[in-house]
Amino acid sequence: SQTIHQWPATLVQPVGSPLSLECTVEGTSNPNLYWYRQAAGRGLQLLFYSVGIGQISSEVPQNLSASRPQDRQFILSSKKLLLSDSGFYLCSYSTAATDTQYFGPGTRLTVL
Amino acid sequence: GNSVTQMEGPVTLSEEAFLTINCTYTATGYPSLFWYVQYPGEGLQLLLKATKADDKGSNKGFEATYRKETTSFHLEKGSVQVSDSAVYFCALSDMNTGFQKLVFGTGTRLLVSP
Numbered sequence: 582s583q584t585i586h587q588w589p590a591t592l593v594q595p596v597g598s599p600l601s602l603e604c605t606v607e608g609t610s611n612p613n614l615y616w617y618r619q620a621a622g623r624g625l626q627l628l629f630y631s632v633g634i635g636q637i638s639s640e641v642p643q644n645l646s647a648s649r650p651q652d653r654q655f656i657l658s659s660k661k662l663l664l665s666d667s668g669f670y671l672c673s674y675s676t677a678a679t680d681t682q683y684f685g686p687g688t689r690l691t692v693l
Numbered sequence: 694g695n696s697v698t699q700m701e702g703p704v705t706l707s708e709e710a711f712l713t714i715n716c717t718y719t720a721t722g723y724p725s726l727f728w729y730v731q732y733p734g735e736g737l738q739l740l741l742k743a744t745k746a747d748d749k750g751s752n753k754g755f756e757a758t759y760r761k762e763t764t765s766f767h768l769e770k771g772s773v774q775v776s777d778s779a780v781y782f783c784a785l786s787d788m789n790t791g792f793q794k795l796v797f798g799t800g801t802r803l804l805v806s807p
Contacts (some may be wrong), residue, residue, distance in 0.1 A: 626797065680744075683739065
């Protein structure tokens, strides 16, 4: 069966510090991978998506970047966090067999 | 572009009441439609989906019918439980960009009291 993991589950970081959030998928090959951000009380904003290793597309300009070093690993990074980067970060995947996306448990980031 | 509009929340109901959460969409082509549910502090879970007009998705007592003529995908449940309290997101799949992208509504919070 397919599963998706995210870590850490929660993170509190000072303004100006770096960030690395990790997402991994098990049980499938060559998934499409996605990063979303959910600000408090708001909907989901697609940040990045990837259709293969090293292939990253950004949906909105921002302080964040993404990388896909392995087929089933997706990393969200920042060199210097801003207060506005606080939120709930969700990773998801889809496969060629379906147009459904499946989500991980999320990472809650608080920037102080 | 494609978009999804959901009714504003919160929706507050008593246990065993009937639930309707409205969702309408604007899209080119024939997207698939989804309802996702988010329990407090958790990620999104797929609740149900429909892939073509007149399809009915159903799961855990929830239902939604893909209505092309009214561009709607309203979520219904005959008798809600306290455990249904969550945020519900309507979404459509947008393939216009060449890959599967989900367009979400803003979410509707449901609060069910005993």
